[in-house]
């Protein structure tokens with residue numbers, strides 16, 4: 001199956017491209033949360049954040065910062081969200097890794113309805129330990 005974002009990279013599918021360098025391309029999301037909603041992607045096809053090659057990560061993050069600054073200045077907004085959905089469970093629908101940069105307006109009425117949880121006593125430490133064990137042991 002063809003990847004729509006690779007099609008954009010290869011100019012086989014149209015997009016409003018706002019930034020491009022050797023490794024990265026950014027363009028407008030065609031179904032925006034707010035107008036100016038931008039996507040920043042590595043040109044190389046990789047499914048999710050974990051599969052972005054290490055030598056593309058710095059370029060990617062730098063481009064996200066550059067595009068965020070441009071969105072703020074160009075659209076005269078003072079806030080934005082950076083979002084990345086990884087995996088179907090997390091809502092990913094295009095399986096070519098991307099960061100969303102979403103300009104925010106006071107009047108945009110977008111509200112995240114988060115179902116926040118509370119840790120039972122001692123539980124927070126247990127979760128931290130489960131993660132910590134793997135942070136320094138990345139094979």
Ligand code: AMP
Nearest residue numbers: 004015028029030031085091092093094
């Ligand atoms: P996600 O659901 O996090 O995988 O985000 C995928 C995003 O890609 C969605 O917000 C879509 O609106 C956007 N999208 C899909 N196809 C295109 C396209 N051809 N041009 C621009 N944005 C697209």
Ligand code: ZN
Nearest residue numbers: 003006045096
């Ligand atoms: Zn792709």
